[in-house]
Amino acid sequence: MADTLAPVQPDSTWRRFFTQENVVTIVVGFIVAVAVILPLVVLLVSSFLVLDDMGFDSEWGFDNYVTLFTDRIIPKAMLNSLYVSSGTCLVSTVLGVSLAWINARTNSPGRDSIEPYNLIPFFLSPFVGAIAWHNLASPKVGLLNVWYRDLFGLDGEQYLLNVDTLWGVIWVTGIFFTPLVYLFVVGSLRRMDPSLEDSARTTGAGLLRTTLTITLPLVTPAILSGAIIVFVTSAGEFGVPFKLAAPYGWETLTTQIFTKAVGDDANHYMGATMSMVLGIITVLLIWVQRAYIAPRSYTTVTGKGFRPNVLDLGRWKWVAFGFNILYILVAVILPILCLAVVSLHPVWTAEIVPSDMSMNNYVKTLFWWEEDSIRAATDGIINSFILAFSGASIAMVLALVVSYMIHRTRGFGAKLLDFLCVIPIGFPGIVLAMGVLVTYIKTPIYATLWILLLGYITRFFPYGQRNIASIMLAISEELDQSSRMAGATWFTTLRRITIPLLKPGIFAGWVLLFVIFLRELSISIILYSTGTETLSVGVYYLANFENEALTSALSMTQTVVLLICIFIFRRVAGKEALTA
C-alpha cells in the first residue's frame, strides 16, 4: 500500500488504436466498401468478357461494346430508353413544379388536406401502376376505351387512349415520379425568404416579372435536381416498360438487360456491358447534379422558418384545385379502383360483371396453405416480408454506424464513406443487381434470399443513412461529448445518448426502407430464382404466366400493404417528414 502515485503506464500504440470506436468503424467501413465497390468492379471487368458462340468459354475483348451498336435490337432499345427518360422527365417536371407551386404558393382550397395524397405515388410500385393503367387504357380491354366505345356506339377496333406504347410508358412513369420533383421544388418554394420577392415588387417589378426574374431562377436548381433524379430513375425503371412497351415491340435498355440476365440464352457479360452504359450515364448526371446544381441551391441554406408569399388566384383557384384533384385521380384513385375491380373477376374481359365477382383470386394468391394457391405469389409475399423486415433492420444499423462515422468522426474514412454512400443512390437497381449477380453467381449465396438481401441493402441503405444524417446534423455533437466527459465509453454513449436521440429518424428510415423493399422489382427480377420470388416478382410472374385478374389481386394486396405503411410512416415521422 504505497502512498506514492504509480506512474501511469502509457497504452501501447496498438491498444490505443483498437478502441471500440475504431474497431467498429473499420469493420463497418470495410463491409460497406466491399459491398458497394466489389460488384461494380466485377461488373466493369465482366463487361469486357466476350462469350463464345457455344456459350461456354469467354475471352477478353471489346466485342460486347461493339455489339451495343451493331445488334439488331440494342441500339433501338438505347434510343427508346432515351425517349422514355426524356419524356418522363418532362411529364414529371411539368406536373411536379405546377403541383408544388399550387400547394406552396397559392390559395388553392384544401391544400393542407390534399397535399399528402400528392406523395402517395412515391411509395407505390410503378410496375403495379403500369398494370392498372394497362387495364384502364389498353386499346382492346382498357376500361376507359370500353366506356368510350359504349358511349359513342363505336366498334371494337376504335379506342380513345393507348398506353401500350412508349407514350404509355412515359405517362405512367411520369405520373409516378412526379412526387420526386414535387418534393425538391415544394421545399425550395417554402424555404425561400419572402422578402426576396417582396423587394423585387417594391423595386418596381410586377408579379409576372418577379416570378420570371426572381422566383423561377431561385428554384431552378431544385427543379433541375428533381428533373435529373427523374431522368436517371426512369432510365433504370424496369417494370413499366416491361409491362407496356416490350410486349408490343419497344425494347428498352432495362428490358434488354433483363433478357440477357435471365433465361436460356442468358449472356451475363453482355448484360454487364449494357448495365455499364446505363451506369455511366446515371453516374455522369448525378455527378453534374452534385457538383454543379446542388451548390447553387440558394434556398436550402437557411433553416429559418418563413411564411411564404401566398398568391390569391381569385376564381382561378378552383382551376388549380381541379388540377391537383385530377392528378390524384389519375395517379392514385383510378389505378387502385381499377385494380380492385379487375381483381374481383375470375377472368377480366373488359366488362364489369357484378354477379361474377368473388374473392377467389385473393384466395389463390394469398392463402399459401390452400391446394390451388400459386406458389410464386404466396412465396413472394412471405419472402418479401422476410426481406423487408430483416433488410430494413440491418440497413438501419449500417446506416446508423455510417452516419456516425461521416458526421461524428473526421478524416479520410469519413470522406470515403460519404462518397461510398452516394454511389448506390446514383446506380439504378438493375445495374447494381447485374453487378451483384456476376460477382456472386458462383458462390453459395446465389439463388438464396441472401443475395437479394445483399442487393437490397447495398442499393438502399443510403436512403436510411440520409434519414439519420439529417437528424444527426441537427442535434449537437456536444451531447455525445458530454457523455464521454461523464465517463461513458463510446458504445455506452451510442446506446444511451446517440440512439435515443435519433430514434424518430431511425424509425422513419426503417419504415421507408420497409416500403421500398416490399415493392422492389428491378433488383429482385435479376437476382430471384424459383423459390426466392418476391412480391413484385410474384406480380411479374402472374402478369407473364397467368391472367390480369390474378395479377390485379396480388397488385392490390401489395398496394394495400404499402398504403398502411405510408399511414404508419406519416404517423411516426410526423406531418413535416416528407412535405418539407
Place this chain on the structure above:
Amino acid sequence: MTGKTTPMVNITGLEKRFGPEVAVHGVNLSVEKGEFVTLLGPSGCGKTTTLRCIAGLERLDAGEISIGEKIVVSAGKNIFLYPEQREIGMVFQSYAVWPHMTVFDNVAYGLRVRGFGSAELKKKTNYALELVGLDHLASRFATKLSGGQRQRVALARAICYEPNVILFDEPLSNLDAKLREQMRDEIVRLQKEVGITSIFVTHDQSEALVMSDRIVVMDKAVIQQIGDPKTIYANPANAFVANFIGVANLFEGNLSDRKGGNAAAKIDFGGALGVKELLANDVSNISSNSKIHLCIRPEDMELSTKKFTGELAKNSITGKVIETVYLGNFLECRVKIGNYEMIIQLDHFEQLKKDQSVNVSFKAAHGLLLSD
C-alpha cells in the same frame, strides 16, 4: 402641420387586423419631403405592419395612404396600388439581396424594370454603388458578400432609381454591434446627401434618437407620441414613452396640489416611508386629484450622504444603497426607497457601501408629470 407643401407620405386612419387581432389602429402620420421619420416600438407594436401597408405588401382594413401626389391605397375609395406601382424603395431586415445576380445586377434591377437605356443605367448604377462604397465589388456575386456589404447592396438598390420614399424594415438588426453603428451613420449621411424621404422601423431607441428628424413611438397597435428626438426624451407623453426611451424612474401617485408654478404629487412609497408629497413641474393638461406618473431621469437625480439644502431639501427622500456600478465616465447607483428601486447617475465618485443610508432628491423642474 405647416400646410405649405403636400407631405410626401400621408397616412390617415390606418387600420389593420390579422384575424381577430388588431395590428395597427387609427394611425395618422404625415412625412414631409426629405424627412427622416422613425417608427419605434417593441416587437408586435404594429410598426412593421404599418411600413408594409405603406409598401403595399399588406392590404389594410381601413384608412388611406398617399405617396407623393397620388393615393396608393384607400379602403373607402377601393383603391389599391401594387408595390411596384408606388415608386418606393425598401430595405429589408434579411437584406433580400438576390443570390443569383451580381452586385451590379442587383442594384440595376430597378432601372432595368423602368426601361433605362444601357448608358444611363450604367451611370446611375455605378453612382449608387459609389455612394455605398461598393463600386469595386460590382461584378461579385451577392453570395460572396458579408452581411454589412449585402445591406449596402440593398441600400444602393433602393436609392438607385430615386423613389419617392425609402422604407427601412429594421435593416440593422442582423448586423453585429460595431457594424450596426457604422451602417447607422452611413444611412444618415446618405439620406442627407441624397435628400430622400425615409421611413425607418426599429425597436432600438438609440438608433431612433441618433437618426431621426422625427420619431413615432408605437405600442399596442397605437401611436403613443410623435415628436423630434429631443421632445420625445425630454417631454414623453406618457409612462410607456418615458420608459421605452432612455431610463426613467417612475412613481405612481396623485396630483394633490398646485403651488407656485409647481405641482405637488402624493406618492405612496410604502414601508416605513409611507406617503410623501413631492414637487414637480406643473403641466396644465392634468387636472387635480387625478392619477399620475412622476418621472425623473437618472441624470436629473441628486444623491448625497449629507442633508440637502435649498430647493433640493423639499424633495429629499431617504433610501438605502443596493449597489453601485462603475460605468467608466460615471457611476450608476441603485437605491431602495420604500417599495421602489431608483437608478441614479452620479458624476462624483463617492465611496458608497451597500445598505448605507443616503438622501436623494431632484429639482422640481426635473420632475415630469405624466398622465396615466
